[in-house]
Amino acid sequence: MAATRARPVPTASVPVWDLFVRLFHWGLVGCVLTNYFWLDDGEDLHQWLGYAASALVVARTVWGFVGTRHARFSQFFPTPSRLRRHVAALLAGRHEFHEGHNPLGALMMLALMATVLALGLTGWMQTLDAFFGDAWLQDAHEWLGSALIALAFVHALAAIAMGRWERTYLVRAMVTGRKERW
Numbered sequence: 001m002a003a004t005r006a007r008p009v010p011t012a013s014v015p016v017w018d019l020f021v022r023l024f025h026w027g028l029v030g031c032v033l034t035n036y037f038w039l040d041d042g043e044d045l046h047q048w049l050g051y052a053a054s055a056l057v058v059a060r061t062v063w064g065f066v067g068t069r070h071a072r073f074s075q076f077f078p079t080p081s082r083l084r085r086h087v088a089a090l091l092a093g094r095h096e097f098h099e100g101h102n103p104l105g106a107l108m109m110l111a112l113m114a115t116v117l118a119l120g121l122t123g124w125m126q127t128l129d130a131f132f133g134d135a136w137l138q139d140a141h142e143w144l145g146s147a148l149i150a151l152a153f154v155h156a157l158a159a160i161a162m163g164r165w166e167r168t169y170l171v172r173a174m175v176t177g178r179k180e181r182w
Helices: 019-037 044-066 080-091 103-125 135-166 170-176
Strands: 012-015 178-181
Touching: 019 044, 019 135, 019 170, 044 103, 080 103, 103 135, 135 170, 170 178
Parallel strands: none
Antiparallel strands: 012 178
């Protein structure tokens, strides 16, 4: 009989991401994955999901100023000093507990949101007579789509790796709203 490995017992559970943040996250994941892997460019549903993804980012941006504590940009904005301190701790082998996003996670979140908005803009521009059929715009839109998938892949891997490094259930926290440590 194979030995089973017991899951570590959490030593702390902190409410972190509110329902809006979690619905935004998983709604955006759904829009992006559906558009990239299952729909052809130019289809009505592709366009509407792109607009929905952009609207989600705009709503999350507003929530970043008026929302709950851990949703606010001021709580986790990746300033140069926060980034330097975080990277220095990582390089020194220390893991710091961040109730919300760590500075590198915050930087990734902002990069993902900016890329979604750029995709929405380039997609919308393709519907305008002034840009209809312009190859550079189509190429930019496709490149941004590929860049978004690459960033999302790195984001997912980093969430798993940092969760293990920081000894937190990061992925579970985006489902339950509570960050648990072990």
